[in-house]
Amino acid sequence: ILNVEQSPQSLHVQEGDSTNFTCSFPSSNFYALHWYRWETAKSPEALFVMTLNGDEKKKGRISATLNTKEGYSYLYIKGSQPEDSATYLCAFRDDKIIFGKGTRLHILP
Amino acid sequence: DAGITQSPRHKVTETGTPVTLRCHQTENHRYMYWYRQDPGHGLRLIHYSYGVKDTDKGEVSDGYSVSRSKTEDFLLTLESATSSQTSVYFCAIGVQGALSGYTFGSGTRLTVV
Numbered sequence: 001i002l003n004v005e006q007s008p009q010s011l012h013v014q015e016g017d018s019t020n021f022t023c024s025f026p027s028s029n030f031y032a033l034h035w036y037r038w039e040t041a042k043s044p045e046a047l048f049v050m051t052l053n054g055d056e057k058k059k060g061r062i063s064a065t066l067n068t069k070e071g072y073s074y075l076y077i078k079g080s081q082p083e084d085s086a087t088y089l090c091a092f093r094d095d096k097i098i099f100g101k102g103t104r105l106h107i108l109p
Numbered sequence: 110d111a112g113i114t115q116s117p118r119h120k121v122t123e124t125g126t127p128v129t130l131r132c133h134q135t136e137n138h139r140y141m142y143w144y145r146q147d148p149g150h151g152l153r154l155i156h157y158s159y160g161v162k163d164t165d166k167g168e169v170s171d172g173y174s175v176s177r178s179k180t181e182d183f184l185l186t187l188e189s190a191t192s193s194q195t196s197v198y199f200c201a202i203g204v205q206g207a208l209s210g211y212t213f214g215s216g217t218r219l220t221v222v
Contacts, residue, residue, distance in 0.1 A: 034210050043199065044152070046210020089151065096142070096167065097203075097211060101151035 006100035023090030027071035034091040115214035132200030141183040
């Protein structure tokens with residue numbers, strides 16, 4: 001069974017501060033790495049799909065990097081805002097997607 | 110969510126009864142997935158389908174069966190519901206090889222009493 005690990009499990013960040021968290025995944029048989037943002041009482045929404053080693057993706061204040069050789073991806077949030085409060089899931093993909101347990105981000109006003 | 114709907118949204122059922130959850134898509138995607146969400150476990154794959162009548166097991170498939178008789182519908186059946194199957198169930202659709210992420214339904218909250 002593939003293991004996708006995310007750390008930390010939970011994170012409290014002051015509004016305006018920048019933060020980042022990690023996703024670790026198997027480095028063999030890599031196909032794609034997904035990041036999702038999941039707000040409470042809603043469904044997960046795709047942020048990024050990353051496929052190439054060294055990939056960097058950016059959407060507004062959120063960006064992600066990918067290292068397939070060592071099996072990790074970082075998600076960065078610059079200048080955190082209250083609306084960034086959510087659970088951030090990463091998912092490793094071969095023929096199906098396996099999700100990590102997520103990092104729950106709380107932005108403190 | 111646009112293009113994918115789950116029904117029912119909420120259900121309470123008794124232990125030992127059969128339950129079927131429905132996922133319906135209008136996107137004509139080949140791949141469909143059923144996940145369950147539980148505290149401390151995140152999203153875990155139950156079953157998935159890669160085409161009409163083509164299905165495969167995920168990591169937590171025991172006690173569940175699925176059927177896909179047409180592209181737009183993917184049914185998840187609990188043959189004899191147990192309390193351990195109380196969960197929130199999410200359906201997702203995707204395109205193999207695509208660089209877009211998967212689209213999720215709104216979820217079905219199932220309580221087995």
